[in-house]
Every structure is written in structure tokens, then in C-alpha cells.
Amino acid sequence: MIRNIFLKILIGIVAFALLIMLIAVIFVEPWAAKKIQSAFNDSSEKYHLEIDKVCISIFKSEIELESITMVSKPQHDSLTRLQAEIGSIKFKGIKLFKVLFKNDIDVTEVIIFNSRVAGKFPFREKTGSSIVSPLNVSIENLIFDQLDVNIEDELTSQAFSLNDAVLNVNDLQLAKLDTLSKDIFEQLDFKAQKYAMVSADSMYTITAIGVDYSAISYILAIDSFSVNPNYSNYEFTARHQFEIDRIEAGLSQISAYNFSATDYIKSGNLVSSYVKIGKLEMNIFRDKRKEFNHVKKTAFQDILYNYPAKISIDSIGILSGDISYTEHAEKANEPGIITFEKLNALVFNILNDTIYKTEKAFIGFNAEAFLMGKAKITAHMKGRLFDNQNTFDVDGTLSGMEAMELNPMLEKNAFIYATSGRIEAMSFSFRANNTKASGQMKLRYEGLNVAVKNKMTDDTTALKERVISAIANLIIMHSNPMPGEELRQGNIDFERDPEKRFFNYCAKSIMSGVKSSVTKTPETRKDSRKQKKDNS
Numbered sequence: 001m002i003r004n005i006f007l008k009i010l011i012g013i014v015a016f017a018l019l020i021m022l023i024a025v026i027f028v029e030p031w032a033a034k035k036i037q038s039a040f041n042d043s044s045e046k047y048h049l050e051i052d053k054v055c056i057s058i059f060k061s062e063i064e065l066e067s068i069t070m071v072s073k074p075q076h077d078s079l080t081r082l083q084a085e086i087g088s089i090k091f092k093g094i095k096l097f098k099v100l101f102k103n104d105i106d107v108t109e110v111i112i113f114n115s116r117v118a119g120k121f122p123f124r125e126k127t128g129s130s131i132v133s134p135l136n137v138s139i140e141n142l143i144f145d146q147l148d149v150n151i152e153d154e155l156t157s158q159a160f161s162l163n164d165a166v167l168n169v170n171d172l173q174l175a176k177l178d179t180l181s182k183d184i185f186e187q188l189d190f191k192a193q194k195y196a197m198v199s200a201d202s203m204y205t206i207t208a209i210g211v212d213y214s215a216i217s218y219i220l221a222i223d224s225f226s227v228n229p230n231y232s233n234y235e236f237t238a239r240h241q242f243e244i245d246r247i248e249a250g251l252s253q254i255s256a257y258n259f260s261a262t263d264y265i266k267s268g269n270l271v272s273s274y275v276k277i278g279k280l281e282m283n284i285f286r287d288k289r290k291e292f293n294h295v296k297k298t299a300f301q302d303i304l305y306n307y308p309a310k311i312s313i314d315s316i317g318i319l320s321g322d323i324s325y326t327e328h329a330e331k332a333n334e335p336g337i338i339t340f341e342k343l344n345a346l347v348f349n350i351l352n353d354t355i356y357k358t359e360k361a362f363i364g365f366n367a368e369a370f371l372m373g374k375a376k377i378t379a380h381m382k383g384r385l386f387d388n389q390n391t392f393d394v395d396g397t398l399s400g401m402e403a404m405e406l407n408p409m410l411e412k413n414a415f416i417y418a419t420s421g422r423i424e425a426m427s428f429s430f431r432a433n434n435t436k437a438s439g440q441m442k443l444r445y446e447g448l449n450v451a452v453k454n455k456m457t458d459d460t461t462a463l464k465e466r467v468i469s470a471i472a473n474l475i476i477m478h479s480n481p482m483p484g485e486e487l488r489q490g491n492i493d494f495e496r497d498p499e500k501r502f503f504n505y506c507a508k509s510i511m512s513g514v515k516s517s518v519t520k521t522p523e524t525r526k527d528s529r530k531q532k533k534d535n536s
Contacts, residue, residue, distance in 0.1 A: 037049055048070065049070050063091045068089060083119055106138045111143045115147050117148070121154055123155070149161060163193050166192075211223075220261065224252045224253075233246055243288055257274045274316075288327055321342075325337065340371060341370045361385045393429075393432075395427075398423065398427075403423060406418065420447050424446065435495065441489070441514065442487060442490070445479060491516045492510065
């Protein structure tokens with residue numbers, strides 16, 4: 001008897017459940033699809049939504065929308081052609097009553113699977129913000145799985161693409177008729193197989209491969225990051241009125257520790273305890289035959305201070321790198337090149353906190369590389385933060401190398417080349433600020449001789465060039481120290497060109513010390529005569 005009663009109750013429950021599911025499939029699900037479509041399309045002026053199917057699980061409190069398509073309405077904006085296709089959207093832990101009767105979304109988790117967004121529209125700035133959703137939205141966890149985006153600016157060459165991305169947004173809160181804000185979520189995690197951006201002027205394509213960020217570990221990892229010009233050296237410079245650097249760069253094995261992507265998105269803060277770059281490859285080209293744009297350049301310290309948000313990066317380490325600088329000098333037939341290979345560098349204390357206006361803090365770097373792949377060069381820089389004169393100190397060394405190793409740059413840019421000579425060692429130290437660099441250099445070398453080239457023909461044997469070469473070799477001190485003399489000390493003395501950048505300032509300061517070390521100045525000749533007199 002009891003067994004029969006229990007069996008009847010069990011059959012009744014199953015039958016009721018099947019009835020509810022049948023009603024949901026036959027009546028509720030089609031009605032829900034139309035209800036959601038209608039609510040969206042009636043409130044949206046820009047886009048039209050279509051939903052192929054809605055699946056409702058009452059017992060699990062789940063709703064799944066399948067085969068969703070959203071397209072821009074051509075009558076609203078003729079410049080916007082945007083289409084989004086979504087495989088499915090699954091709502092878990094949803095309060096069905098709010099969705100069906102109040103047009104509110106209050107769920108535990110939303111998974112958007114296999115979505116593709118493509119099209120063109122103007123990326124112009126607007127005076128007002130667009131409404132994001134016609135519904136009140138509260139989502140504890142929002143997941144985009146297998147997201148692909150390809151969008152282009154209708155008015156410029158700017159374009160963005162995102163391939164095979166996964167995005168996890170936590171605690172998303174969006175009020176009805178609210179506009180897009182950076183404060184609608186608490187934190188996020190993301191992965192992407194590839195991210196690419198084309199600049200608005202079409203000159204560069206920036207690409208990141210293997211992007212992975214975790215809000216739990218606060219680590220951003222990127223397999224490779226590249227900046228690639230879309231035109232060759234001379235095609236690139238031909239598209240600019242003034243001379244400009246064409247920069248081609250590739251970075252790999254990048255990691256940023258204790259970095260908050262959420263903080264950066266919301267406030268622009270760049271905060272990290274350590275950024276590691278496993279490999280850096282950079283090629284820079286400049287055509288000096290172009291007109292020079294006479295604009296004052298900002299000192300590197302002021303670039304930090306002028307950043308509108310917080311910068312606090314303890315250090316950036318470059319474990320390995322190769323850098324080449326190619327320059328086509330005015331009236332030269334071919335460009336000259338200088339290279340720094342096997343670079344290892346550490347940049348430290350990259351800060352812009354105004355507290356350092358009263359407390360002492362120093363920004364700087366330590367670097368070593370092989371000049372032209374032959375001689376080891378080291379450099380150390382240290383500068384006080386928030387110093388009114390932007391004062392910094394630089395010192396470094398260069399190991400032995402043949403002087404002719406520098407010819408790839410000298411003969412194309414200075415129109416001279418070394419026919420013989422060896423640099424035994426070089427050390428330099430100088431202090432520089434917004435106006436001037438001053439310091440000392442010790443350059444030990446022997447057997448230096450040079451030849452002068454014709455700028456147009458590259459000839460070194462013509463009478464004019466032979467005469468100039470002879471004069472140049474008379475001016476040059478062929479060794480340091482000269483026989484029977486002590487090692488000469490060169491003077492670094494260079495006035496800053498406010499229209500040039502930091503590295504140009506440092507390079508020209510060092511070259512002033514080289515020039516004073518190898519040429520016969522009045523002081524050098526006077527000291528030489530005094531030395532000979534003392535020896536006699």
C-alpha cells in the first residue's frame with residue numbers, strides 16, 4: 001500500500017516535471033526569444049537583434065540563447081557596418097522572473113561562446129556616451145570564450161583585430177540605460193592568441209602573440225610583441241615631410257609582475273615590480289636628407305612627470321638584445337650603420353610620484369653590449385627625480401677594437417674612414433642637464449690614420465681628397481699616449497640641442513670627448529711642447 005502511494009507520487013512528480021518542460025519548450029521558449037528580441041530592438045536605435053532559439057531549464061535556473069546575430073541598422077548611420085555572430089549565450093543561476101517580466105538580468109554566470117565581431121565604423125570621438133544596455137544587468141562572472149574581433153575605422157586606416165581570445169570579467173554591474181564606464185567591473189582575466197592594431201596613418205602594425213593575464217597572480221605574460229612599419233625604409237620616410245625615425249622592433253618572452261590590468265584600464269596607472277624582456281631586436285632608420293622639423297623635444301624626465309596617471313615600475317630588465325641604427329647622411333650615396341649586439345640592460349626606479357620632489361630618488365640604467373659586435377661597451381646613468389635642471393650622470397667604458405670596425409658608420413656619415421689604428425680602451429664620465437654636458441674621457445689608442453672620401457663619388461684618391469686626408473692626418477694625434485708622453489685626457493664639453501632626444505645628447509657629448517682626445521687643439525700642442533721640454 002505504502003509502496004503504491006509512493007510510486008504514484010513519484011510518477012506524478014515526473015509527469016509534472018515533463019509537463020513543465022513541455023510547456024517551456026512549446027510555449028515559453030519561443031515567447032522568451034520574441035520577448036528578448038522585442039525588448040532589445042525597441043530600445044536600440046543602432047542595432048537589430050535576431051535569436052534563433054532559446055532553451056530554458058527551470059530546475060537549473062538556466063537560459064541558453066543559440067545562434068544570435070546582431071547587425072547595425074543602415075538607416076541609422078550609413079558609415080557604420082557592423083555585424084556580430086554568437087554561437088550561444090548561457091545564463092547560469094538566473095532569476096527567471098526578473099528576466100521574463102521585468103527585463104532585468106541578475107545571474108551568477110554568463111558564458112558567451114564562439115563570438116565574432118566584424119565591420120567598419122568611424123572611431124571618432126562623440127560629445128555624449130552611448131547607452132550600453134536597455135536592461136539592468138548584474139553578473140558575478142562574465143566569460144567570453146573563443147572571441148574574434150576585426151574592426152576598422154571607416155575614416156582612417158586604423159584597425160583592430162583579436163583572435164581566439166578568452167575574457168573573464170568579475171562582478172559586472174550595469175544599470176538600465178547606463179552608459180559605458182570603466183567602473184562597471186571589479187577585475188578581469190584574459191588570454192588571446194593574437195592582438196593586432198594598424199595605426200591611423202597606416203605607418204605601423206603593432207602585434208602581440210600569446211597574451212595571458214591573471215588577476216590572481218597579477219602577472220601579464222606575452223610570448224612576442226612587435227612594432228612593424230608597413231613600408232620599407234625609403235618608402236616610409238618619403239611619406240613624411242620631415243626627417244623621422246623608422247622603428248622596427250621585436251620583443252619576446254615578456255613578463256610584467258605585480259601588474260594590475262584593471263587598475264591600468266580604469267585609471268591608466270602603470271605599476272609593476274619588475275618587467276622582464278627576454279629578447280629585444282630593434283632596427284632604426286633615419287634619412288637625414290629630409291627637412292628637419294625644428295621642434296623642442298621634452299627631456300625624458302619630463303615625459304615621466306607629464307604622464308597623466310601614476311608610473312611606478314621598480315625595474316625593467318632586458319636579458320638579451322641587438323640594436324642597429326642606420327642613417328643616410330645629407331649628400332651621402334649610401335646610409336651608414338652602427339650596431340650594438342648582445343645587449344643586456346636594467347632600467348630602474350621609473351617613477352613619477354610627486355613625493356620625490358622632497359624625498360631623494362634616482363632613475364637610471366645599467367647596460368652593456370658589443371659595439372659593432374666586437375668591443376664590449378658599458379654605460380651607467382643615474383639622475384635625480386624632480387630636479388629642476390634634469391641633471392644626470394653618465395659613465396662608461398669601451399674595450400679594445402680595431403678602428404676600421406667603425407668604418408660602416410664613419411665613411412657614410414662623416415665621410416672619413418680609418419685606414420689603420422687600434423683602440424686599446426676608453427673610459428668616460430660626464431654630468432649633463434638641460435643646457436650642457438661636461439666631463440672627462442680617457443681614450444687609449446695607437447697607429448690611427450684616416451682618409452677622406454668625396455661625398456658624391458666616394459673617391460679617396462682624387463687630388464682634393466688626398467690633400468684633405470693629409471691635412472686631417474696632420475691634425476690627428478696618431479696615438480695616445482704619444483711616444484715619450486703621458487696619456488692625454490679628453491674633455492667632454494657639449495651644449496644640449498633642445499631639438500634632439502636623450503640618446504643623441506649622450507652620443508654627441510661622448511663624441512666631443514673623442515674629438516678632443518684625437519685632434520691637436522691649441523691646448524694639446526701647448527701641453528705636448530711642455531712635455532717635450534720637461535723630458536729634455
